[in-house]
Amino acid sequence: MDITVHPPRHAAASPPARGRSPGARALASLLRDPLALAGIAILAAAVAVAALAGLIFPGDPLDMAGIPLQWPGEDPAHPLGTDSLGRDVLGGLVHGARASLAVGLVAASISLAIGLVIGALGGYFGGVVDDLLMRLTELFQTIPTFLLIVVLVAINTPTLGMIQLAIGLASWPEIARLVRAEFRVLRDSEFVLAARAAGFGPAHIILREVLPNALPPLVVTTSILIASAILTESGLAFLGMSDPNVVSWGGMIGANREHIGSAWFLTALPGCAIAIVVLAFNLLGDSLNDALNPRLQRRSA
Amino acid sequence: MDAATSRFRPPLRRTLLQALPTIVGILVLNFVLLQAVPGDAVDVIAGESGGATLESMAAMRDQLGLSGSLPQRLFTHLGDLSRFDLGMSPRFGVPVSELILGRLPATLFLVTSGLLLAIATGVLLGTAMAAWAGRLPDRLLSLVNLLLYSTPGFWIGLMLILVFSVRLDWLPANGNATIGVDLSGLAWLGDRLRHAVLPIVTLATFFVAVYARLTRAAMLEIVQQDFVRTARAKGLSQGRIVFRHVLRNALMPVTTVAGLHFAALFGGAAVTETVFGWPGLGRLTLEAVMGRDFTLLLGILLLSSLLVVLVNVLVDLLQLYLDPRIQTR
Numbered sequence: 001m002d003i004t005v006h007p008p009r010h011a012a013a014s015p016p017a018r019g020r021s022p023g024a025r026a027l028a029s030l031l032r033d034p035l036a037l038a039g040i041a042i043l044a045a046a047v048a049v050a051a052l053a054g055l056i057f058p059g060d061p062l063d064m065a066g067i068p069l070q071w072p073g074e075d076p077a078h079p080l081g082t083d084s085l086g087r088d089v090l091g092g093l094v095h096g097a098r099a100s101l102a103v104g105l106v107a108a109s110i111s112l113a114i115g116l117v118i119g120a121l122g123g124y125f126g127g128v129v130d131d132l133l134m135r136l137t138e139l140f141q142t143i144p145t146f147l148l149i150v151v152l153v154a155i156n157t158p159t160l161g162m163i164q165l166a167i168g169l170a171s172w173p174e175i176a177r178l179v180r181a182e183f184r185v186l187r188d189s190e191f192v193l194a195a196r197a198a199g200f201g202p203a204h205i206i207l208r209e210v211l212p213n214a215l216p217p218l219v220v221t222t223s224i225l226i227a228s229a230i231l232t233e234s235g236l237a238f239l240g241m242s243d244p245n246v247v248s249w250g251g252m253i254g255a256n257r258e259h260i261g262s263a264w265f266l267t268a269l270p271g272c273a274i275a276i277v278v279l280a281f282n283l284l285g286d287s288l289n290d291a292l293n294p295r296l297q298r299r300s301a
Numbered sequence: 302m303d304a305a306t307s308r309f310r311p312p313l314r315r316t317l318l319q320a321l322p323t324i325v326g327i328l329v330l331n332f333v334l335l336q337a338v339p340g341d342a343v344d345v346i347a348g349e350s351g352g353a354t355l356e357s358m359a360a361m362r363d364q365l366g367l368s369g370s371l372p373q374r375l376f377t378h379l380g381d382l383s384r385f386d387l388g389m390s391p392r393f394g395v396p397v398s399e400l401i402l403g404r405l406p407a408t409l410f411l412v413t414s415g416l417l418l419a420i421a422t423g424v425l426l427g428t429a430m431a432a433w434a435g436r437l438p439d440r441l442l443s444l445v446n447l448l449l450y451s452t453p454g455f456w457i458g459l460m461l462i463l464v465f466s467v468r469l470d471w472l473p474a475n476g477n478a479t480i481g482v483d484l485s486g487l488a489w490l491g492d493r494l495r496h497a498v499l500p501i502v503t504l505a506t507f508f509v510a511v512y513a514r515l516t517r518a519a520m521l522e523i524v525q526q527d528f529v530r531t532a533r534a535k536g537l538s539q540g541r542i543v544f545r546h547v548l549r550n551a552l553m554p555v556t557t558v559a560g561l562h563f564a565a566l567f568g569g570a571a572v573t574e575t576v577f578g579w580p581g582l583g584r585l586t587l588e589a590v591m592g593r594d595f596t597l598l599l600g601i602l603l604l605s606s607l608l609v610v611l612v613n614v615l616v617d618l619l620q621l622y623l624d625p626r627i628q629t630r
C-alpha cells in the first residue's frame with residue numbers, strides 16, 4: 001500500500017567518506033536529523049509505555065474503573081476520563097500500545113520473511129522460478145489486501161496471533177518486489193562472480209554476499225510496513241474484528257463512536273495515539289531513506 | 302484514426318494474456334479459502350432450519366455439488382462461476398451476485414470519486430512541493446503530508462463528522478441520501494452530493510499523501526533530465542516546462558500506482574462505508590462477516606479482485622496513451 005521511491009543506489013561507485021563504513025555514516029547522519037530523532041524518541045516512549053503497562057496500570061484495563069462517561073480532568077483518579085462502560089481511558093491507551101506495537105512488529109516480520117524468500121529466490125535464480133513467483137506476487141497485489149485480511153480473520157477466530165498472521169500473509173508483495181529488484185542487480189556484480197568463482201554455493205551467496213548489500217532499502221520499507229500494519233490493525237479493531245480480550249486503540253474508537261456528539265474525546269484520544277506512533281515509524285523510514293541513500297546526500301550537500 | 306487504434310491492439314492482447322494467470326490464481330485462491338471455511342452451506346442451512354438428519358444433509362450436499370473429491374468440487378465451482386453463479390447467501394436468502402451488483406454502484410462511485418480527488422489534490426500538492434523543494438513550504442507540506450499518511454482514515458472521517466455534522470450541522474453524516482423524502486431533479490442531485498462529500502474526502506485523505514509524495518519524487522527526478530534543460534534552453538516559460546514537460550512525465554508513475562491502489566481503495570472503502578453508513582460493497586462485507594455468511598464474503602473478495610484486474614488493464618492502456626514508447630518495450 002505504501003509507495004516509497006528509492007532511486008538506484010550505487011554503493012560501489014561512491015567513494016567511502018573519510019574511511020568510515022556506510023553503516024556508521026548512515027547512523028551519524030540519522031542522529032543529525034531532528035525528524036529522525038523525534039521519531040526515535042516517540043518510539044522509545046511507546047515501547048517503554050507498552051513494556052511497563054502492567055506496572056503503570058495494574059489490573060485488567062477492560063474492567064469498569066469508575067463512573068461512566070467522565071470528561072478528562074473531572075476526576076483526578078481518571079486523568080483522561082472514562083468511557084461509556086466506565087473504563088479508564090488512560091489505562092486503555094497505555095495497554096493499547098502493546099497491541100499496536102505487537103501487531104506492527106510481528107506482522108511486518110512475517111511479511112518480511114515471506115517477501116525475502118520469494119524475492120531472493122526469484123531475483124537470484126531468474127527464469128521459470130522467477131516467472132512463477134512473480135505471478136504469485138502479482139496475484140497477491142491484485143487481491144484487495146484489506147478484504148483478504150478481513151476474510152482470513154473472519155474464517156478463523158480473531159485472536160491477536162491470527163490478526164498478526166493475516167496482516168503478514170497479505171502484505172508481503174511489496175517486499176518481494178523490492179528484494180527481487182535488488183537481487184537482479186546484485187547477482188551479476190563482481191563480488192558475486194568472485195564468490196561464485198571461489199566455489200561458494202547459492203545459499204552462501206544469497207545470505208552472505210547479496211543480502212547484506214540489499215539491506216538498506218529493506219530497512220526503510222520495513223519501517224513503513226510496520227506503520228501500515230498498525231493502521232490496518234486499527235481499522236480491523238474499529239470494525240470490531242479484534243481479540244475481545246485485548247485492548248486496542250482502534251477498538252476503543254469503534255466501541256465509543258456513537259458518543260461522538262457528547263464525549264468526542266473518547267474517539268479523539270485513541271486516534272491521536274495511533275497517528276503519533278504511526279507517524280514515528282514513517283518519520284524514521286523517511287530519515288533512514290535519506291541517510292542510507294548516498295546519492296540524495298550528495299544532492300543536498 | 303486507424304493507425305491510432307491499431308497501436309493499441311497488440312499491447313491490448315498482451316495485457317489481457319498477462320491478466321489470465323492472475324484470474325486463474327484468484328479463482329483457485331477463492332476456492333481454497335472456501336474450503337477453509339468451517340462448515341459448508343449445508344451446515345448453515347441445517348442450522349437455520351433448526352435441525353436436519355445426517356441423511357438429508359448428505360442428500361443436500363450431493364444436490365449442491367458439495368460432495369465428491371476436491372478436483373470434482375473445484376470443477377463444479379468453476380462451472381458455477383462461468384454462469385456467474387456465486388451461490389445463494391444463507392444470510393439474506395438472495396443470490397450473492399444479485400446482492401453484490403446491487404451494492405456495487407455506490408462503492409464504485411465512492412472509490413472513483415475518492416481516487417480522482419486524491420490524484421488531483423495529490424498531484425497539485427506534489428507539484429508545489431517539488432517547485433519549492435528543500436525550502437520551508439516544501440518542508441511544512443511534507444510534514445502535513447506525512448501526518449495525513451499516518452492517520453487512520455476512519456478516524457479522520459469521525460472527526461469530520463464531529464466538526465461538519467455534529468457541531469456545524471452543514472453536512473449529513475449517514476447514508477447516501479435523505480430517507481423518507483421524494484426528491485427529483487436538482488434537489489435530488491444536491492441531496493446525493495451533500496451526502497457524498499464527507500465519505501469521498503475521508504477516503505481520499507490517505508491517497509492524497511501517497512500521490513503528493515510520488516509526484517514530488519518523480520518531478521525532482523525528471524527535472525534533472527536533458528530534455529528539460531533543452532526546453533529551458535529553448536526559452537520556454539517556467540509554467541510550460543513544469544506542466545507540459547515535467548508533470549506529464551511525472552504522471553507515469555502516478556498512473557501505475559493509481560492502478561495498484563484501486564485494490565487498496567476497495568479495502569479503504571470498507572472502513573469508510575462503515576463510518577458513514579454508506580450502502581456499498583464495503584458495508585456488505587462487514588454484514589457478511591457479522592452474519593458469518595462466507596458465501597457472500599468470498600463472492601465479494603472474488604468480484605473485487607476481478608474488478609482490480611480490469612482496472613489494471615485499463616491503466617496499461619492509459620499509459621500507452623501517455624507514453625507511446627511503451628509499445629516497443
